[in-house]
Amino acid sequence: MLGVIRNLIIVGLLLQLYSCGKTEAGRVDETIYVRHQGADMPAYVHGNLSSNAVLVIVHGAGSFGLSFREESFKSVLEKLFTVVYFDQRGQSMSEGHYPKPDDVIRLMGDDVSALIQVLKHQYGADKSYFLLGHSLGGMIALSSMVNSGSQTDLAGWICVDGALDFPFIKQARKEAVLQIGDEQIDAGNDPGSWNDLINRLLSLDPDSDYDEILKIAGEAMDLLTTTGVIPAGDSKDRLRNAIVINNPVNWLVSNYFNQPVQAALAEDLSLTNRLNAITIPTLFIYGKYDLSVPPAMGEWAKFNVGSSSKELLLFEQSMHHPFYSEPEHFVEQVAQFINNNK
Amino acid sequence: MKGIILVHRPKKYHPLGRLLPTVILFIIILLILPAFIKAQNGFPHPWSLHAGYYGNNLWNPGLQVGADRQRVTMDKSRNDHEFTVEKWFTGDLGYYLDPGSHGACFIQVGTVRRKYKERMFYTQTGFNPLGIYRSILPETFLVTDGGPVEPVKFPGNWYYAPSVSWGVGQYYRKLPGTGWYAKLELMALLPYNTYVQFLINLNLGYRIPLR
Numbered sequence: 001m002l003g004v005i006r007n008l009i010i011v012g013l014l015l016q017l018y019s020c021g022k023t024e025a026g027r028v029d030e031t032i033y034v035r036h037q038g039a040d041m042p043a044y045v046h047g048n049l050s051s052n053a054v055l056v057i058v059h060g061a062g063s064f065g066l067s068f069r070e071e072s073f074k075s076v077l078e079k080l081f082t083v084v085y086f087d088q089r090g091q092s093m094s095e096g097h098y099p100k101p102d103d104v105i106r107l108m109g110d111d112v113s114a115l116i117q118v119l120k121h122q123y124g125a126d127k128s129y130f131l132l133g134h135s136l137g138g139m140i141a142l143s144s145m146v147n148s149g150s151q152t153d154l155a156g157w158i159c160v161d162g163a164l165d166f167p168f169i170k171q172a173r174k175e176a177v178l179q180i181g182d183e184q185i186d187a188g189n190d191p192g193s194w195n196d197l198i199n200r201l202l203s204l205d206p207d208s209d210y211d212e213i214l215k216i217a218g219e220a221m222d223l224l225t226t227t228g229v230i231p232a233g234d235s236k237d238r239l240r241n242a243i244v245i246n247n248p249v250n251w252l253v254s255n256y257f258n259q260p261v262q263a264a265l266a267e268d269l270s271l272t273n274r275l276n277a278i279t280i281p282t283l284f285i286y287g288k289y290d291l292s293v294p295p296a297m298g299e300w301a302k303f304n305v306g307s308s309s310k311e312l313l314l315f316e317q318s319m320h321h322p323f324y325s326e327p328e329h330f331v332e333q334v335a336q337f338i339n340n341n342k
Numbered sequence: 343m344k345g346i347i348l349v350h351r352p353k354k355y356h357p358l359g360r361l362l363p364t365v366i367l368f369i370i371i372l373l374i375l376p377a378f379i380k381a382q383n384g385f386p387h388p389w390s391l392h393a394g395y396y397g398n399n400l401w402n403p404g405l406q407v408g409a410d411r412q413r414v415t416m417d418k419s420r421n422d423h424e425f426t427v428e429k430w431f432t433g434d435l436g437y438y439l440d441p442g443s444h445g446a447c448f449i450q451v452g453t454v455r456r457k458y459k460e461r462m463f464y465t466q467t468g469f470n471p472l473g474i475y476r477s478i479l480p481e482t483f484l485v486t487d488g489g490p491v492e493p494v495k496f497p498g499n500w501y502y503a504p505s506v507s508w509g510v511g512q513y514y515r516k517l518p519g520t521g522w523y524a525k526l527e528l529m530a531l532l533p534y535n536t537y538v539q540f541l542i543n544l545n546l547g548y549r550i551p552l553r
Contacts, residue, residue: 032481034482250539254535254539
């Protein structure tokens with residue numbers, strides 16, 4: 001029996017060793033949690049702690065913070081800055097107890113503000129903080145700035161394929177599929193399939209046929225990949241992040257029960273009328289072939305934003321995830337923006 | 343940061359370290375307790391202990407220890423096929439570590455039904471209606487609207503955690519109650535966020551009878 005106890009203790013000690021991360025001077029690799037309004041949300045902090053710039057990533061719908069942590073982020077952004085990958089309320093590894101919120105997008109924006117407060121408390125208030133929001137995360141970041149007042153704590157905003165205006169996106173998506181379809185037919189890239197998609201799309205109404213148009217947009221993006229217009233990309237890191245680094249069951253179940261994008265869709269949420277309140281430097285990055293949040297959204301956002309320093313970059317070989325399809329170009333642009341504004 | 347560089351060293355996260363004394367205490371209690379319990383007639387080895395690997399979502403490592411108390415044994419026959427059914431009360435203490443995000447410990451109480459199809463292996467079905475799960479989080483900061491940022495003491499959350507399990511085990515004829523077992527367990531955490539969370543666990547271990 002003593003042998004059993006001894007073996008259990010050895011197993012425990014081995015587990016304890018397994019939980020320790022590497023420690024390097026000037027570098028941080030740690031997880032902290034933010035408790036706000038009943039939710040405990042993990043922030044995975046990696047990178048160069050001696051840098052005076054901190055990049056905070058707000059993921060999009062159905063995603064998770066560490067999904068961004070691919071080789072380009074690790075080898076470039078984490079070497080230059082501290083990078084914070086955040087799991088939002090009800091997503092992935094976030095936990096806690098709280099009632100279903102009345103305005104989940106606003107609450108998630110408040111959560112981001114709470115995260116910024118914690119990061120300032122933990123890593124220094126006089127560092128320069130940058131917010132990068134992708135897709136729905138773009139709207140949540142915007143809500144955090146205009147509704148929760150986090151803009152005063154930030155040195156810049158990077159909006160990647162930001163879904164800032166759902167009524168606008170509904171209209172723009174159909175037009176974008178038709179436009180790209182025509183271009184691909186002219187270019188001779190599988191014209192039969194594109195004609196089929198266009199014929200199915202023409203009679204649909206953007207307001208009442210939202211799901212069907214979204215489905216056709218998805219098929220169109222698949223077609224862009226299979227015809228080689230968009231490079232397929234290496235997904236080894238992505239698969240590892242999704243299945244091994246992240247906890248896939250937690251992600252799947254949380255994603256099933258908590259879908260803030262449905263709330264945003266249900267109320268046709270738009271924050272473009274609040275964009276004029278944004279005065280910090282802003283970088284919009286949109287994929288030229290993004291049919292989920294078309295680049296017209298970026299043009300409209302750039303037109304409306306109140307910042308004097310604003311720029312829109314169209315990624316020529318990207319759809320909805322330019323950080324996957326053009327990773328080197330993406331991190332280069334993000335690093336340049338941060339270096340110019342920190 | 344203008345002109346001054348503050349270097350923060352990563353804080354090591356040792357949730358197991360906090361829990362290890364509790365696990366050891368629980369094991370000791372399990373070992374001492376049967377000495378005070380009188381075995382009942384009819385069951386040669388009414389108590390058994392088990393311990394083994396516990397993998398939350400299969401690969402997040404952990405360990406589980408527990409005790410079983412036999413309550414009934416029945417010899418049955420169906421379609422000229424004879425088999426034995428044993429029903430046990432069971433109690434477990436477990437811990438696992440999800441590296442990089444959290445650890446968790448739990449206590450479960452329930453029943454398990456073992457069916458000996460052959461005198462080599464058994465199948466088992468378990469149901470633990472009583473379960474308590476406690477997540478153990480690394481450094482956590484509370485933010486209240488308009489208030490200061492405050493560190494949370496003993497961060498984590500309690501959940502009601504019933505579970506069901508299915509598995510197989512080794513039947514060692516010369517010493518019933520001894521042998522390896524493997525089971526898959528589905529645990530529900532309630533209330534988790536706004537609804538529920540499910541955990542899939544792999545449990546590989548060894549049972550020994552108490553004489």
